[in-house]
Amino acid sequence: MATKEEVFDKVQAALVDALGVDDDEVTPEATLVGDLGAESIDFLDIVFRLEKAFSIKIPRGELFPEDILTSSDYVVDGKINAAGLEELKKRMPFADLSSFEQNPAVQDFANALTVQDMCNYVASKVD
Amino acid sequence: MRWFWMDRFTEMTSGQSAEAVKTVSLSEPQLHDHFYCIPTMPNSLILEGMAQTSGMLVSEYNGFRERVILAKVPKVQFYFRAVPGDTLIYRAKIEDIDADGARATTTSHVGDRLQAEAEILFVHLDRQTAHRPLFERGEFLSILRVLRILEVARKPDGSRIPLPEHLL
Numbered sequence: 001m002a003t004k005e006e007v008f009d010k011v012q013a014a015l016v017d018a019l020g021v022d023d024d025e026v027t028p029e030a031t032l033v034g035d036l037g038a039e040s041i042d043f044l045d046i047v048f049r050l051e052k053a054f055s056i057k058i059p060r061g062e063l064f065p066e067d068i069l070t071s072s073d074y075v076v077d078g079k080i081n082a083a084g085l086e087e088l089k090k091r092m093p094f095a096d097l098s099s100f101e102q103n104p105a106v107q108d109f110a111n112a113l114t115v116q117d118m119c120n121y122v123a124s125k126v127d
Numbered sequence: 128m129r130w131f132w133m134d135r136f137t138e139m140t141s142g143q144s145a146e147a148v149k150t151v152s153l154s155e156p157q158l159h160d161h162f163y164c165i166p167t168m169p170n171s172l173i174l175e176g177m178a179q180t181s182g183m184l185v186s187e188y189n190g191f192r193e194r195v196i197l198a199k200v201p202k203v204q205f206y207f208r209a210v211p212g213d214t215l216i217y218r219a220k221i222e223d224i225d226a227d228g229a230r231a232t233t234t235s236h237v238g239d240r241l242q243a244e245a246e247i248l249f250v251h252l253d254r255q256t257a258h259r260p261l262f263e264r265g266e267f268l269s270i271l272r273v274l275r276i277l278e279v280a281r282k283p284d285g286s287r288i289p290l291p292e293h294l295l
Contacts, residue, residue, distance in 0.1 A: 018201060041198045045248050048223040048230045060227065 002054075002126050007119050014049035015115065018042055028116035036115075050118075056125045063121060064113075065091050069106050080104040094120035131274070132176035133217055136183070139280040141288055144220045145184040147274075149176050153211035168209035170243070173235055174200065178247050181219035181231035185249050187280060188224055191271070191291050194252035194261065198228065203245035213237045227251060268294040 002010075012026040019036050032038040038046070047058050061067055065088065068074050074084025085101060100112040133147040151158075151168045158166035178197050186195045209215055219233040228250035235243040261267075268291070271277050280288045 020201070041248070041250065044228050044250060045199060045201060045230065048248075052223065 007123050010053040011119050014053055018045040018049055026115055030115050031111050032113050034111045054122055054126050075106055078106055094124055132172050133180055135275045136279050141282050142188045145180055147180040147217045149215040151209055151211050151213045166211050170205045173243055177217050177233040177245055180217040181233050181247050184219050185229040195249050196252050198250040199248040201246045205243045
């Protein structure tokens with residue numbers, strides 16, 4: 001079983017390689033989009049690197065549940081409704097969505113995901 | 128004119144690796160302005176050749192059915208200038224591949240000397256957003272033949288890859 005430090009170090013290395021950022025920019029609190037500048041195409045790159053680094057398989061939609069964010073059942077006027085938030089929390093137990101819940105605009109969702117969330121996700125897969 | 132930045136494939140092992148060559152000739156027009164009296168193969172076009180080599184390898188993996196798009200170059204490094212008379216050997220290796228896309232590593236050599244290396248990310252363009260074919264019927268198959276891909280490509284067990292009949 002990997003320690004928290006080992007998980008963080010590998011996630012950090014994956015993000016440094018995928019996003020071209022410096023080690024010290026990849027802090028647990030850093031958001032992938034807002035702080036590290038990740039764009040949509042970078043997430044595929046990140047997924048490939050995490051899969052290789054941890055010898056895991058990351059199913060499509062598990063780390064980034066795009067289906068929820070684009071569903072008319074869950075999105076009303078550009079915001080995730082209560083049912084959508086429940087579904088997000090169920091699908092993403094590794095993520096701290098408390099700030100996002102205050103104003104759950106779809107366009108801000110990508111910026112809710114932090115490095116720590118990603119570490120939590122990976123840890124749940126390797127345990 | 129076609130945007131070919133390698134001349135032909137010399138090896139391809141399905142889902143694994145490929146090799147292609149590019150001969151740099153002084154008759155290529157871009158060398159006359161890049162740079163004046165110092166003809167230098169542009170690094171951007173070398174990268175394009177490495178990407179085309181990798182992209183064809185990725186495309187073959189799914190029987191040339193996916194629309195493989197160059198999405199990102201996370202890393203690229205050039206070590207020396209390529210000049211007229213050089214033969215560039217492009218080698219590509221698939222590191223990861225799934226339904227969404229692929230990540231490849233690729234190199235350019237002149238003889239035994241590493242001239243450039245890169246990582247390239249490809250995505251499979253969503254078929255639902257592809258409203259019209261990219262090629263006329265039979266056109267893409269002609270490209271595969273011109274580049275000798277069908278001639279050299281092998282499955283990992285050494286057998287030849289089948290003719291992609293959907294391209295006929």
